[in-house]
Amino acid sequence: MSDNDKQHFKTREVHAGVSPDPVTGAILTPIYQTTTYVQESVDQYLEKGYSYSRSGNPTVTALEDRITALEGGAGSLCFATGMAATSCTIMALAGSGKHAIFSDVVYGGTHRISTKVLNRWGLECSFVDTSDPENVKSAIRENTTLIFTESPANPTLKLTDIAAVSEVAQANGIPHVVDNTFLTPYFQRPLELGADITLHSTTKFMEGHNVSVGGSISAAKKEHLEQVMFVRNCLGSNMTPMVAFYTLQGIKTMSTRLEAQSANALKIAQFLETHPNVDRVCYPGLESFPQKELADRQASGHGSMLWFEVHGGVEAGKKLMDSLQLWSLAENLGSVESLVTHSVTMTHADMPKEERLAAGITDGLVRLSAGLETAEDLIADLKQALDGL
């Protein structure tokens, strides 16, 4: 056990991976803005660990070490975007002639890369309701080399029982990758529940301030880490040192932001439940959440994502989104600014309609990402928009 493992989560968030700069004493790891690294001699090549910034960079390494200290596992890798993390991981573990199983509800970009790009290179993909581990078991074929779940899923918040699906994956020798973007390691640690890889769009809660896009994976096994690292280097999907620097600063307050944003989300969900112009509210912290027992069992918090359906369907939903003033209509989530998104026309626009509806992504679904503003102000803005319908 390293010293990092013995410290509490909030201490690791602030300190892991970073120590004062050996040359200047700077408290923050500098932005190592460099392409290359001068080697001592041919015989001492790579002695300091770096050759070229596509393969590795010290600012990015500091962030990777911090993420490992939070997620656990053998190590982490950072990427240019969350989608780069997803693509490199799928490409490393599954390929031509192979078969991959995905949750039927995943981020729209994950669905798009699988069905519109990787399929062209011979990867077969099945989208199944992973909320029942039996569905995963029956979808496994002889050539299945990857199980990819997202929990809670974007945007419906459907949960996968991570421990149960990991057990199925392990019994069949198939790596299980979990997109943990919505809850972060503060609330949910898939590697501790038996998953092989946990993945993030660091764009969201990790960086948290709408400043940068990035991605990460953490792997339980060194073997998987090396496979994904090889693909990252081949594709050139590494995170830049500037983004790693921003993310290193943002992540220091991740748990504090999540606590406050989740408290806001609960208050907002409770308010929405009482409004006559709201037909349905979904938030894992509400007693009415369909998978409440699982939500409480596998995570220590419920996050800041919620959704609702407005009475009056799509037109009423559009009117509501246009009348909000404090909430910004924008594609992102997990930031300190509260955001509202119409998933059907924004994040999941490329998903075929029948598949989307079957997965519960309805036309009237309004997705909220509760930020750090005062809950009463956020509720007042929603109230004026709902009252006006």
Ligand SMILES: Cc1ncc(COP(=O)(O)O)c(C=O)c1O
């Ligand atoms: C759950 C989830 N995973 C992955 C991604 C992709 O991340 P990025 O936008 O950083 O490429 C997103 C983006 O919204 C997401 O919501």
